[in-house]
Amino acid sequence: MSRKLIAVIPGDGIGPEVIAQATRLLERLVDQRKLPLDLWQLDLGADRYLKDGTTFPKEVADRIRNEASAVLLGALGDPRVPKLEHARDILFGLRFGFDLYANIRPVKALSDRLVPLKNKTKKDVDFVVFRENTEGIYVGMGGQFKHGTPDEIAINEDVNTRKGVERLIRAGFEHARRHGKKTVHMADKSNAMAHAHELWHRAFFEIAKDYPGIEPKHVYVDALCLYLIQDPKPFEVVVTCNLFGDIVTDLGAALQGGLGIASSANVHVADPTRVGMFEPVHGSAPPLAGKDLANPIASFLTVGMMLTHLGFPEEEPRIEAACAKALDEAQCTKDVGGSLGTRAAADYVLSQL
Numbered sequence: 451m452s453r454k455l456i457a458v459i460p461g462d463g464i465g466p467e468v469i470a471q472a473t474r475l476l477e478r479l480v481d482q483r484k485l486p487l488d489l490w491q492l493d494l495g496a497d498r499y500l501k502d503g504t505t506f507p508k509e510v511a512d513r514i515r516n517e518a519s520a521v522l523l524g525a526l527g528d529p530r531v532p533k534l535e536h537a538r539d540i541l542f543g544l545r546f547g548f549d550l551y552a553n554i555r556p557v558k559a560l561s562d563r564l565v566p567l568k569n570k571t572k573k574d575v576d577f578v579v580f581r582e583n584t585e586g587i588y589v590g591m592g593g594q595f596k597h598g599t600p601d602e603i604a605i606n607e608d609v610n611t612r613k614g615v616e617r618l619i620r621a622g623f624e625h626a627r628r629h630g631k632k633t634v635h636m637a638d639k640s641n642a643m644a645h646a647h648e649l650w651h652r653a654f655f656e657i658a659k660d661y662p663g664i665e666p667k668h669v670y671v672d673a674l675c676l677y678l679i680q681d682p683k684p685f686e687v688v689v690t691c692n693l694f695g696d697i698v699t700d701l702g703a704a705l706q707g708g709l710g711i712a713s714s715a716n717v718h719v720a721d722p723t724r725v726g727m728f729e730p731v732h733g734s735a736p737p738l739a740g741k742d743l744a745n746p747i748a749s750f751l752t753v754g755m756m757l758t759h760l761g762f763p764e765e766e767p768r769i770e771a772a773c774a775k776a777l778d779e780a781q782c783t784k785d786v787g788g789s790l791g792t793r794a795a796a797d798y799v800l801s802q803l
């Protein structure tokens with residue numbers, strides 16, 4: 451197999467701390483398992499933006515598009531850049547620029563100890579959310595009028611195209627088919643968002659006809675939040691729009707044991723040869739930065755997803771098992787009930803590989 455280049459963007463806050471550990475994991479796998487990977491560390495983020503105004507240069511985007519197989523991102527967001535210009539350029543430059551329309555976020559509990567629901571165990575928490583990643587209310591269309599006056603108006607447009615909705619829904623069904631799942635739930639708000647979510651609703655049931663044996667189920671997103679807390683077990687695959695996917699997966703992260711252990715992939719499912727972007731679900735957590743408190747497990751599980759995508763599927767279960775052992779034995783950071791620092795928690799996981 452030819453060598454694969456991974457562009458690494460540590461980013462801001464705890465991003466560089468967790469990505470330093472993810473880099474150690476990758477270097478270990480290159481060494482031990484002879485994975486043909488090369489890492490390309492990029493100096494992009496708030497520090498760089500504050501130094502020389504650079505956010506996401508075209509030549510970097512072009513090299514990623516032409517040469518890289520994946521991007522591994524820490525997190526972006528820094529209180530010194532309150533309008534998040536750099537974060538928007540980098541994140542949206544990757545997600546929108548490379549048309550990475552599926553944000554895939556597994557919600558899988560790895561340790562009974564961390565499942566916060568009464569009388570539930572890790573067997574009850576195992577589903578995946580397919581969040582539309584290139585449209586919706588995140589496209590930035592809209593504007594403000596009479597800013598700062600008593601009459602001010604602020605509008606964000608919610609963009610939903612048939613093509614965008616359909617390809618995301620299909621990605622969810624394809625995943626269900628590949629993994630032997632019996633149901634796909636679609637979460638929307640078609641009762642209130644009569645135009646946009648009528649399209650989601652109609653497209654979902656039309657597309658479902660191409661997947662006999664997989665039951666299409668509809669749920670309003672508010673009810674979904676209720677059901678996930680009462681009993682997440684019936685859920686296997688959830689497809690939803692950009693905004694709802696963002697919110698529901700933070701709830702999902704809580705069911706797993708917290709944002710410190712939630713991973714995600716941003717991919718163009720129909721064309722897996724395109725570069726994909728892989729990032730922990732969490733943000734830059736500025737209050738934790740520099741205190742050796744950041745949990746590296748989300749970034750480890752993210753590396754697992756990335757390696758599966760790159761054609762090394764045997765690595766993800768190994769990484770997952772090592773992380774699960776660390777969590778079961780509380781050899782982990784404080785947010786998940788341990789007492790180790792970031793590097794020491796990573797050391798334990800690496801020692802299990």
Ligand SMILES: NC(=O)c1ccc[n+]([C@@H]2O[C@H](COP(=O)([O-])OP(=O)(O)OC[C@H]3O[C@@H](n4cnc5c(N)ncnc54)[C@H](O)[C@@H]3O)[C@@H](O)[C@H]2O)c1
Binds near residue numbers: 468527729732746785
């Ligand atoms: N994709 C991204 O880069 C991304 C995603 C979400 C938020 N953000 C940005 O991050 C900044 C902070 O946002 P926020 O506070 O809403 O979300 P956050 O994910 O940074 O933090 C939310 C909570 O989770 C905890 N947490 C998160 N990651 C953790 C880890 N690895 N280990 C231990 N605890 C962890 C934090 O301490 C905090 O209590 C903002 O600027 C926001 O815009 C970026």
